[in-house]
Amino acid sequence: MTASIRILSAFQRRALNEILRVPGGAIPGVLAPAIFLIGLSGVFGAAGDLKGYQGDFTAYILPFGMLQGATFTGAATGVNLARDIEQGWFDRLLLAPQRRSLLLLGLVSSASLRATLPATFLLLVGFALGVGWPGIGALAIAYVLIMGFAGVIACYASLVALRFRTQQAAPLMQIGGFIAILFTTAYAPLALQSSWLADIARINPVNKILEGVRQGFVPGTVTWDTTWQALVALAVLGLVLGGLAVRSMRRTGR
């Protein structure tokens, strides 16, 4: 148990080192969602005048931006894994006398930790644009969901990295999460969406996670009903993608 914790903390330290030593690598994951947030609120801000948004448009799309940051961070974990595979470092890691599921957990947990960076930056940008304080409880739930979602995307990206074993698969790692968060209530509530998009959003589990993150900002009240649905959606995605990633990890090199 102690050895497992030591391994996990080593992965966390490696992830933090990467941020400190290669800050340029973290910039796109932080900058791109911020640009989207500022751009969308400036360009589509008038859409908030439509009935149905239940609040300010910037507050409505801020949680989408935070999840987008988690998506970029999760995908970056897969790209880093592909880089480690290409450079041979991953092979040395596989030689370590540890369970492979623990290695995957190390990667995924480092993605969860790193996801707090774009989320916090986005939050500050949102406050600067006039978004109200959602409350400490709502924020705690939002962070749990964002960190969990980054882990889920990291599982998916690791799966792709283990399959293709090259950084050239990076667009494939990014596009999966991008599609998952885009076809939700990202830009507009269900009632204002086209019927085809509303139908997709209703069955998309990521929409539940987004609603869970959003509840503190819009409508501004946290409910257990929204929270448990978000947590269940996250758990299901985590189990499915995490299970597939562990399976792929175990098969690597055999």
Add this chain to the structure above:
Amino acid sequence: MWALAGRALRNASRRPQFFVPMLVFPSLLLAANTGGFNRTTALPGFPKVHGFLDYQLAAAITQSLLLGGVSVGIAVALEIENGFFDRLIASPIPRTSIVFGRLAATFCIALVQVLFFLVLGLIFGAEVQGGIGGALLVLLIGAIAGTGFGGIGMSLALRARNASLVQGIFPFAFVILFLSSAFFPMDLLRAPADWVAAYNPLSYIADGLRNPIIAPIDAGAVLEGLAAALGVTAAMTALSVYFLRGRLREP
């Protein structure tokens, strides 16, 4: 020049990982924007349109062309990094052909990009109000603008000589696009986006592309779009040639 253009086109077709994102990402955003913001056409001040998809097509085309510009920059930077560019300079050809050959290929790729989005729009219910003439105008403005964006990418590559650095401008292409009237009518933009959009050439290019799609052809909007696209192309081609000459003067 034509040999170099042909080579650039062959390279693009052999490396779909560079070409496909130019079509896929804008298509995804087009779908999400259309599905999410379709009711905004009811906002006071929104021009009369057949549908929000029609309105957004110009934004998707502009976005795709900008990504094409980034792709050109990366391709040139990679050629500099792997030494091919130096061999090209040493060969007995006019140096400006290196710039013009690449931009000729960019023009052809831009035509394909614009055509792709026009067909995509028509499949999903958009209508080109300007008819076949309008569609041809969209192709012309788009191809010229795409060449200009390719010139931006090429200038950056000749200056930076590093593919990662050129790739780093990707988010900034979005900044410039967001600060234009490409996605939403100028009158509905909020400050300071509306102020910047009024001076942003992308606004005129996007409006020029959009006019033949959403309304009967208005010479004013089309000519403004054409002039903005030609202006960007002329300026960026000149800058590319200038940076190329600057690079040749270096030891």
